[in-house]
Each structure stands twice: as structure tokens, then as C-alpha cells.
Amino acid sequence: MANACIGCGVCCASYRIAFHWSETTACESGTVPLELTETLRLHEVAMKGTSSNTPRCIALAGTPGIDAVCAIHGRHPSCCRAVAMGSDQCVRARLRHGLPPLDQAMIVAAYADPNPPGAPLPDPLAMLVTAATASADVHARP
Ligand code: SF4
Numbered sequence: 010m011a012n013a014c015i016g017c018g019v020c021c022a023s024y025r026i027a028f029h030w031s032e033t034t035a036c037e038s039g040t041v042p043l044e045l046t047e048t049l050r051l052h053e054v055a056m057k058g059t060s061s062n063t064p065r066c067i068a069l070a071g072t073p074g075i076d077a078v079c080a081i082h083g084r085h086p087s088c089c090r091a092v093a094m095g096s097d098q099c100v101r102a103r104l105r106h107g108l109p110p111l112d113q114a115m116i117v118a119a120y121a122d123p124n125p126p127g128a129p130l131p132d133p134l135a136m137l138v139t140a141a142t143a144s145a146d147v148h149a150r151p
């Protein structure tokens with residue numbers, strides 16, 4: 010069973026994504042492109058697009074719940090990695106976007122996947138291909 014996060018991304022379109030400025034490229038060790046962030050407070054920034062009532066991270070490409078992909082995967086902030094599949098944040102984001110919570114079997118299977126949540130994911134193109142394949146599998150079922 011595929012990692013349910015692949016193609017989902019609805020948590021990237023549900024919350025304000027805020028983190029310490031030192032994770033941005035303004036800091037020598039930072040990875041998040043500074044130009045994709047906005048200042049929130051003295052030491053805190055947020056991903057652009059996530060501070061509105063209808064948040065959507067500027068780095069999120071594709072359609073949430075279908076073929077979404079993080080365009081800066083591998084350079085994204087630590088708070089993104091902290092959202093665990095099946096967590097309260099995950100459940101609330103999925104319900105907000107009309108998706109059912111993941112059942113326990115999906116979560117167990119996902120963590121047994123070669124690319125479990127929290128592990129490095131394939132490059133964005135591979136993720137889109139995987140999502141498209143999974144979608145085709147769903148439609149092929151009788
Ligand atoms: S953590 Fe949950 S809401 Fe976020 S991408 Fe994964 S399955 Fe979707």
C-alpha cells in the first residue's frame with residue numbers, strides 16, 4: 010500500500026506553517042528559501058500563503074488530495090515533518106478537505122512502506138507518477 014501522504018498534502022493547505030527564521034536561507038545552515046516566507050514576529054516566519062483563512066502553502070504544487078507535492082521537499086521546515094500521518098492535525102486537515110481519516114491499516118502499511126512518513130520521499134516527479142499510478146489502480150477496481 011502506498012504512503013498515504015503521497016499526493017495528499019492537505020495539511021499544507023490547512024494550517025499556518027510557522028517556524029524559526031534560522032531554518033530559512035537567511036541563516037547559513039537554513040534550507041527553506043527565504044523568498045517563500047514572510048515575517049510573523051521577531052524570530053518567527055511563516056510560509057507565504059498559510060496565514061489566511063484559506064491557507065495554502067506557496068510551495069505546494071498540484072491539487073491537494075489528488076496529486077499534491079511539496080516543491081521544496083527536502084528543504085521544507087521542520088514543522089512540516091512533525092505532522093504525523095494519522096495525527097490529530099492530519100485527521101482535521103483531511104476532514105477539512107472532505108477526505109476521510111486514514112484507517113489504522115493504512116497507517117501501519119504506510120510505515121512499512123519503503124518510503125515511510127518521516128523518511129526522505131522520492132523526487133517530486135516520481136511522487137506524481139506514484140500518485141497517478143495509485144489513482145489509476147483505484148479507477149481500475151470493479
Ligand atoms: S500527514 Fe495526513 S494530511 Fe498530511 S499529507 Fe500525510 S495523510 Fe495527508
Ligand code: SF4
Binds near residue numbers: 082
Ligand atoms: S513547505 Fe512543503 S511540506 Fe511544508 S507546508 Fe509547504 S508544501 Fe507542505
